[in-house]
Amino acid sequence: MNGSAWPPSTLLGRLDEPIQRRLLAIGVQRSVEPGQAILREGQLESHVIVLDDALVKTTVAMADGRHALLSIRIPGDIVGEISALNGTPRSATVTTCRAGVIRIIHHNEFRAFLRSNPDAAMEIAGIVADRLRWANQRRLDFASYPVKVRLARVLWEIAKAYGRRDRDGIVVNVQLTQNELATLCGAAEISLQKSLRELREADIIDTGYRQVVVRDANALRRNALMD
Structure with missing residues (x-):
C-alpha cells in the first residue's frame, strides 16, 4: 500500500517514510481472508501485526457467551503491541473484515526497532494513549x-x-453484527434495535447485511448531541 494512503491517525500514517520502510521491512507479509482470526484472546504470543492493507475488528468474550466489540482497526494500524511489550496473553481476538495484507513482526525485532527508532516508540505511546482516551x-x-x-455517537465516529x-x-x-454494535454502545440488543429502527424511520441511516449507510450526517450528529 502506498504510504500516502495510510490515514494520519494510524501508526504508519504518523511515521516518516524512511521509518515506515524500516518497520515494514522487518515484517513477514501474509495475505488474509475475510473472517480470519489473526490474533486470539488468551493466547500467549509475542508478535505484533501491522495492517499493511487490512480492515479488522477486535472483540472480547463475555461471561454470557456473547462477544463485545472493542474497536475497529484500519490499514496502517498496529495490533498486538501490548502483549509484545509486556509479555501478557492476548487481551482480545482480532478478526479480518475483508481480504487484505498484513505484516507479522517478531517481538525481538519489534523491540529492536523501537530502540533504534525512538520517534516510532513515541508514536506508539501516543496511539495507546488515544485508545485509552477513546475507551474512557x-x-x-x-x-x-x-x-x-x-x-448515534458510535455510528458517527465509525462513519x-x-x-x-x-x-x-x-x-x-x-x-458488524447487531450484537457487536450493542456491546460497543453498552446497550441491550433489543434497545439497540429500537434505536436503529428510529434512525431508519427518520431516514438518517439505512442498514443492510452487516452494513450501515449514513444518509444524513448532519441529522446523525444532532442525534448524537454533537452540534
Whole structure:
C-alpha cells in the first residue's frame, strides 16, 4: 500500500517514510481472508501485526457467551503491541473484515526497532494513549446518555473514521453484527434495535447485511448531541 494512503491517525500514517520502510521491512507479509482470526484472546504470543492493507475488528468474550466489540482497526494500524511489550496473553481476538495484507513482526525485532527508532516508540505511546482516551469517553457516554444518543455517537465516529462516501451517503462496510454494535454502545440488543429502527424511520441511516449507510450526517450528529 502506498504510504500516502495510510490515514494520519494510524501508526504508519504518523511515521516518516524512511521509518515506515524500516518497520515494514522487518515484517513477514501474509495475505488474509475475510473472517480470519489473526490474533486470539488468551493466547500467549509475542508478535505484533501491522495492517499493511487490512480492515479488522477486535472483540472480547463475555461471561454470557456473547462477544463485545472493542474497536475497529484500519490499514496502517498496529495490533498486538501490548502483549509484545509486556509479555501478557492476548487481551482480545482480532478478526479480518475483508481480504487484505498484513505484516507479522517478531517481538525481538519489534523491540529492536523501537530502540533504534525512538520517534516510532513515541508514536506508539501516543496511539495507546488515544485508545485509552477513546475507551474512557465510551464509559462516560454510557453513564451520561440514553441508548439512542450513544448509538448515534458510535455510528458517527465509525462513519467518520472508516466510512466511504458514495451517492447514497457514507457507507460503513465493516461487517458488524447487531450484537457487536450493542456491546460497543453498552446497550441491550433489543434497545439497540429500537434505536436503529428510529434512525431508519427518520431516514438518517439505512442498514443492510452487516452494513450501515449514513444518509444524513448532519441529522446523525444532532442525534448524537454533537452540534
